[in-house]
Amino acid sequence: MPTAEARIATERPSRYLVQLCKHFDNKGRHLIHRSRAHALPDVPTDQIHVAWTDGDGVLRLPWGQCTLRATPGLLRVRVEADGQENLGRLQDLVTTHVGRFSRCDPLRVDWQPSP
Template structure:
């Protein structure tokens, strides 16, 4: 198992956690109705599973899993995948979406390998 983690410093960690989870939950339910440019490639609708509260969240995709935890002052993200290619795919997915959601005050996502 390949694992990588990021600690994203933000004054509103819960907001970003919930926004990410709602986004992917909606994408999972309505994936076939989205324009192709915004859809996740090669992911059937029933293969995106999302669970969350204001402080914790889990995204399960065919390529791996992303675990989110909001703590005071930061959002902790952990991605897990069977191989390095899919790990990179998950990292890029999270980094891209955090970038979109934080356009006004860009957040920095720096991935670190986890032992």
């Protein structure tokens, strides 16, 4: 199973972890009421599962999983999927949302393959 990791330097790792998890949890519960443009493609609403604390989070989609961990000065993100195409989808999803949530003070997301 292909995996990749990103270590995102930030003074507020827990804030971004919680924001990402709440966003996807909300998408999973309320996707029906949103426009199609904001929907995740090919993802039925009952197949988005999110769990988190201030320090750890997990996002499960039909095509992969994203695990987040907040440590001092760093948000660690690990994505794993059943193929390279789906791994890329997860990486793009996380990168896009981190970029959107950090517009005022942009964060850099550099993906590295996991061993």
